Amino acid sequence: MTPKARDDHEIIRRTANFHPSIWGDQFISHLPKDNKVHEALELEVExxxxxxxxxxxxxxxSNYSSQSLDLVDEIQRLGVAYHFETEIEEALQRIYNNHIGMEDGDLYSTALGFRLLRQHGYNVSCGN
Incomplete structure (x- = not known):
């Protein structure tokens, strides 16, 4: 292709003259890392x-596994399970090994335990 042919295929785009935002850039700014407020928030999060x-x-x-199942489920639904992978795995391993909560007749706990254990790769039978 010659240089002239390249110019023939050049895409010409119109410019847009948008009005500036009434909000300015106040939502773009953030706290710098050396700020005391940021450090306090980091300590609180930890x-x-x-x-x-x-x-x-x-x-x-504890022997009350439905509380453990509910807590694991809530942590996953909040989207913060990656912070607690080890603890969740230990809790599910204990529930799986002891079959706690899976045979107490509570349909909700049984279904929740079945779902969570299957999601984490445990071989749980759906039959008795």
Whole structure:
């Protein structure tokens, strides 16, 4: 292709003259990392993360597995399960090994346990 032929196929785009936003750039700005507010928020997030980890482990260690199943389900639905992968796996392993909550006759707990265990790769039979 010659240079002239390239010019023939050049795409010409019109420019748009949009009005500036009435909001300005106030929503684009963010707190810098060295800000004390940001550090305080990071500490609070870490403290809450550790609290949830303790609760997952306590619920898993207790004999009340439907509480553990509910907590795992809620953590996954909130989209923060990646923070607690180890704790969730330990809780589900304990439930799977002990078959806790799967035979107590509560349909909700049985269905939730079945779904969560199957989602995490455990071989759970759907029959008795």
């Amino acid at each position: 403290k809450l993360r550790e609290q949830v980890k303790r609760e997952v482990l306590l619920a898993a260690a």
